[in-house]
Amino acid sequence: MANPRTDTTNLPRLGQGFYWQDLEVGQRFRTFRRTVTETDLVNFIGVTGMLEAIFIDAYYEEGAIPGRPVPAVLTYSLIEGLLLQSMIQGTGLASLEVHKKVLKSVMVGDTVFAEVEITGLRPTSKGNRAIVTSQVDIYNERDEQVITYTVTRMLAGRPGAQ
Template identity: 65%
Template structure:
């Protein structure tokens, strides 16, 4: 029987902490102004709408009543907040997972309606990076343009976040 040795980076659970982590987001040093990325696509379902309005309390007639007679358009519109949170979910899961420290500021414009059955995706562009004086962090600003399956821009927003850096 051979004894095993552990490296200084190995924890009591046997996981070597020096190995790269799958799904780890970007530290600010890995980004540059003008860098562009796109998110995955996501088709919004009736279940997404029902669960979202149930959790948030957005029980407005246009969202809860199919065929609401006072609606400005046919179909099943979804709250702009649902569109925003789905895109932010993609960004969280990929770009800032484990490195995003805080959302500092958000400016948003909703340009066109999104309905159940629409497929959305976003283009993310890094527009500014400002390193801070504390712990290698930086304030990173991005413009996020959300498009539907027809290529129409349905939302645009600018997000300013605090991101971790390398020590």
């Protein structure tokens, strides 16, 4: 007999992402908000090697964007992190394709969030998986759209389902 204090197989898992069967075309979500900090910028450019003057010199005056802009890929990554923690944790099998358009600069101190709409859902022929396409629109705290992208992912199905 299993010890009831260690047998957690019947407890719901906090943070568990959606199985593809939980989604439908037209379904919409909104992420939490996330403020982009100077530390985020410094860590990101250090890890990626994106040591471009507009990102490393707070007083750089020759760039087209005044202030402390952050790489668009940092903004995208922060939103993908929010989605992973809430929508696809434990169910996301692969990111297959991304089409992204940057509309406006994001600056250190801006707060971003995303609205997500499921635009496609196609179960695969085997393996209890599906190809899920989503439209993701990222906004800043002024409700200005800063990035839009379409992402196609493979998601797992509910265990035991066919």
